[in-house]
Amino acid sequence: MYPPSRKDFISLTLSDAHSHSYNNGKHRRQSCWRKWKQLSRLQRSLILLLLARYSYLDCSPIQASHRSGKLKSRLLRQGHMWGQLWIQILLWWSPKDQTYLFFLNLPLSWRGAMIQADQASEPPPSANGKEAAAPQAPADSADPLPLDGRTEARLEAVRDAFRHAWKGYKDYAWGHDELKPISRTFGEWFGLGLTIIDSLDTMWILGLREEFAEARDWVEKELSFDKNVDVNLFETTIRVLGGLLSTYNLTGDQLFLDKAKDIGARLMPAFKTPSKIPFSDVNIGKGTAHPPRWTSDSTLAEVTSIQLEFRELSRLTQDPQYQEVVNEVMKLVHKLPGKHDGLVPMFINTNSGQFTHKGVFTLGARADSYYEYLLKQWIQGGKTEDDLLEDYLQAVEGVKKHLVRQTGSGRLTFVGELSHTRFNPKMDHLVCFLPGTLALGAHNGLPGDHMDLAVQLMETCHQMYKQMETGLSPEIAHFNLQASDGQDIFVKPADRHNLLRPETVESLFYMYRFTKDTKYRDWGWDILESFNNHTKVPGGGYTSINNVRDIENPGPRDKMESFFLGETLKYFYLLFSDDMELLNLDKYVFNTEAHAFPIWPSPPK
Numbered sequence: 001m002y003p004p005s006r007k008d009f010i011s012l013t014l015s016d017a018h019s020h021s022y023n024n025g026k027h028r029r030q031s032c033w034r035k036w037k038q039l040s041r042l043q044r045s046l047i048l049l050l051l052a053r054y055s056y057l058d059c060s061p062i063q064a065s066h067r068s069g070k071l072k073s074r075l076l077r078q079g080h081m082w083g084q085l086w087i088q089i090l091l092w093w094s095p096k097d098q099t100y101l102f103f104l105n106l107p108l109s110w111r112g113a114m115i116q117a118d119q120a121s122e123p124p125p126s127a128n129g130k131e132a133a134a135p136q137a138p139a140d141s142a143d144p145l146p147l148d149g150r151t152e153a154r155l156e157a158v159r160d161a162f163r164h165a166w167k168g169y170k171d172y173a174w175g176h177d178e179l180k181p182i183s184r185t186f187g188e189w190f191g192l193g194l195t196i197i198d199s200l201d202t203m204w205i206l207g208l209r210e211e212f213a214e215a216r217d218w219v220e221k222e223l224s225f226d227k228n229v230d231v232n233l234f235e236t237t238i239r240v241l242g243g244l245l246s247t248y249n250l251t252g253d254q255l256f257l258d259k260a261k262d263i264g265a266r267l268m269p270a271f272k273t274p275s276k277i278p279f280s281d282v283n284i285g286k287g288t289a290h291p292p293r294w295t296s297d298s299t300l301a302e303v304t305s306i307q308l309e310f311r312e313l314s315r316l317t318q319d320p321q322y323q324e325v326v327n328e329v330m331k332l333v334h335k336l337p338g339k340h341d342g343l344v345p346m347f348i349n350t351n352s353g354q355f356t357h358k359g360v361f362t363l364g365a366r367a368d369s370y371y372e373y374l375l376k377q378w379i380q381g382g383k384t385e386d387d388l389l390e391d392y393l394q395a396v397e398g399v400k401k402h403l404v405r406q407t408g409s410g411r412l413t414f415v416g417e418l419s420h421t422r423f424n425p426k427m428d429h430l431v432c433f434l435p436g437t438l439a440l441g442a443h444n445g446l447p448g449d450h451m452d453l454a455v456q457l458m459e460t461c462h463q464m465y466k467q468m469e470t471g472l473s474p475e476i477a478h479f480n481l482q483a484s485d486g487q488d489i490f491v492k493p494a495d496r497h498n499l500l501r502p503e504t505v506e507s508l509f510y511m512y513r514f515t516k517d518t519k520y521r522d523w524g525w526d527i528l529e530s531f532n533n534h535t536k537v538p539g540g541g542y543t544s545i546n547n548v549r550d551i552e553n554p555g556p557r558d559k560m561e562s563f564f565l566g567e568t569l570k571y572f573y574l575l576f577s578d579d580m581e582l583l584n585l586d587k588y589v590f591n592t593e594a595h596a597f598p599i600w601p602s603p604p605k
């Protein structure tokens with residue numbers, strides 16, 4: 001985890017019979033005294049010196065990593081007290097070898113970015129044939145930027161979180177879709193090693209070249225799409241096709257484009273429907289596609305949030321078939337009756353090509369990324385496709401008119417839902433992508449009031465974390481329109497789970513990039529600390545939890561979604577990084593799974 005050449009450490013070996021449980025803090029606390037007595041006088045003096053300034057130190061694994069993070073950031077924040085001498089103490093519990101490690105790290109000068117030039121991979125090979133030229137890898141985050149202590153500490157905390165998540169995945173789920181960190185096994189969805197593919201570009205961006213190399217090796221030697229398996233078109237497009245294309249663009253490594261072409265071609269049968277609205281499921285081995293068993297409908301967000309990826313595949317391969325099928329979907333939806341001031345229903349029929357289940361309008365599940373991709377396709381295409389812009393602008397007006405309200409007490413702005421003209425003051429955490437999207441639009445010349453709304457919604461998404469006991473947002477929040485009882489946010493028992501989702505961190509990243517207001521970074525830091533506090537699993541991995549309102553028993557769900565590594569941790573890193581050239585938002589557009597594609601050059605006028 002920490003190369004010995006860079007750190008000095010003292011290790012204490014303990015025996016703890018319960019170390020494999022999720023939270024066994026009590027037992028460990030009892031043995032603190034014994035461990036303390038095992039330290040040398042010098043070690044004790046150093047720790048006492050620090051403790052004299054920083055209240056107390058606990059020994060429970062989750063709390064300890066949280067507190068050591070806090071301690072570290074407080075030390076770094078007050079780094080002037082120490083001149084050029086930085087002291088970091090990291091308390092780390094390793095249940096595998098049952099060892100507490102006290103790391104004393106004494107670098108004599110601050111080195112800035114952690115990525116070393118010698119960690120870079122081979123130079124990108126150029127693409128051949130009629131494919132587009134191999135991408136220029138963006139400025140590597142190895143640039144020696146003058147980082148202050150806090151920035152570097154936060155970036156390193158994200159790398160630490162990634163390493164911890166990766167360790168669990170590697171140890172217990174390697175090559176499978178997802179880690180189940182509590183039972184120390186894996187979950188399979190499509191059997192495509194989703195976590196590896198979703199994580200590739202994150203590792204590249206974080207500078208984790210060793211981990212990247214082992215993942216690349218797996219992609220080269222183990223990944224095969226020649227499988228008799230039904231996959232979901234949308235999920236496979238955003239995670240697998242998106243992850244491979246993004247990694248190709250970052251690295252220039254032909255392997256990833258070859259794999260992207262392979263999966264892209266295998267997904268094409270989904271578009272062979274009477275209406276040209278794609279089916280939800282494709283068998284990538286047999287080349288057949290079908291809707292779910294109970295309906296011939298597809299979800300609206302799913303059929304309209306695969307465009308960035310297929311268009312990019314066409315650009316890179318110079319083969320128009322991919323972009324043609326997805327552009328056709330957008331054209332059909334653009335012309336379709338049944339919208340409500342730009343708001344779209346949640347389902348569309350693959351036979352008739354018409355909206356179904358009309359009357360329910362949400363920016364949450366099943367509709368969310370339709371709105372996101374209107375704007376992002378317009379940006380990707382060099383702002384030339386007017387229908388996309390028109391639909392986006394109309395939709396934002398529809399949102400403002402029908403869905404935006406404020407709570408009675410704290411005047412929190414939120415986006416509710418409309419159900420057959422009845423307003424429901426309920427907002428999914430998924431809607432927290434919206435502040436970022438609105439800010440991105442305003443940055444690209446769209447009305448200033450989009451930014452005003454973004455600022456207000458960002459505050460609300462922040463409150464959805466802050467007002468919970470764990471500091472983590474529930475999956476769904478209800479808002480109080482009345483002023484009477486003073487409470488703005490309610491959470492129903494069934495909605496109290498947290499799946500390690502990225503949307504709020506994603507929006508914080510956009511808001512920071514466009515405003516440079518450091519409060520957005522601080523809010524992000526609080527969220528990272530809360531994830532470390534309540535979802536980090538000793539031994540490796542992070543788990544989704546059942547109850548964000550219960551500190552004592554958040555109820556681990558035993559699942560680490562691939563988007564935690566693909567999106568959440570990537571957006572944390574980009575939020576904290578001072579390097580504005582690292583995926584510059586004037587040059588790149590992110591898909592809905594945080595995979596980045598270059599913005600196409602505008603055609604000559």
Ligand code: DMJ
Pocket residue numbers: 369430501502503563567592593
């Ligand atoms: C991700 O797969 C994508 O962000 C998608 O758009 C929504 N659901 C998850 C994350 O919450």
